[in-house]
Amino acid sequence: MERVALVCAASKGLGRASAEALARDGITVAICSRGGPALQEAEAAIRAAGGNVIAIEADLRRPDDVAHAVETTVRTFGGLDILVTNTGGPPSGPFMSLDEAAWADAIDSLLLSVVRLCRAAVPHMRARGGGRIINVTSISVKQPIAGLVLSNSLRAAVTGLAKTLAAELAPDRILVNCVAPGYTRTDRVVELANQAAARERIEPAEVERRTMAQIPLGRMGQPDEFAAVVAFLASPAASYVSGVTIPVDGGWTRGLV
Secondary structure (H helix, E strand, O other): OOOEEEEEOOOOHHHHHHHHHHHHOOOEEEEEEOOOHHHHHHHHHHHHOOOOEEEEEOOOOOHHHHHHHHHHHHHHHOOOOEEEEOOOOOOOEOHHHOOHHHHHHHHHHHHHHHHHHHHHHHHHHHHHOOEEEEEEOOHHHOOOOOOEHHHHHHHHHHHHHHHHHHHHOHHHOEEEEEEEEOOEOOHHHHHHHHHHHHHHOOOHHHHHHHHHHOOOOOOOEOHHHHHHHHHHHHOHHHOOOOOOEEEEOOOOOOOOO
């Protein structure tokens, strides 16, 4: 039986790299994002490399779009075995600069999207005799990052959800894990560096230099390095791994757990 994955926010960055890694492993992939040329380009690239893929336009802040993404995947490929939840990052800024509307939007995007995706996907995984849920979170769940209060708060909530689901869904042979990216060369990291530079009135290059000085490996990660960990968690080799968060951060986090 061919294995089927739905990878969210997969038009670029970590989502696209994860979809490409899964496709290289022979997994059929549905990719979703809010649409546009980047989504079509990602679909074409995966297909050109020999992957079986479909692109689905969906805004994961909208419950109907979440249902549409899961239902389209199942209708097209006959089932769902792997769910990779992922969304773009929320606005940065100190606590008092963010109003209630910003919090509500971030809750829909970062937390409720995962809740809705899991609720929609789990029945299909049960029907297949098991599955994998892999949540893309952030190193902020291990070590909060200044200026990212929305991400610090809501990625941690996703981690708590994942830990709970790992226990609840274990009898169904559904494994639930998180992968926490560190500073990786994506558009999001460039955006955050530019915002920090503007606040501090310094050059973005200085922000990058300061960031890399905190990483023991002395460099930012590449999306394909992150994607390799997602592919591992989706693989038979990870059959006894559930309820964990794996940082992919070059050693940036200093905590023991």
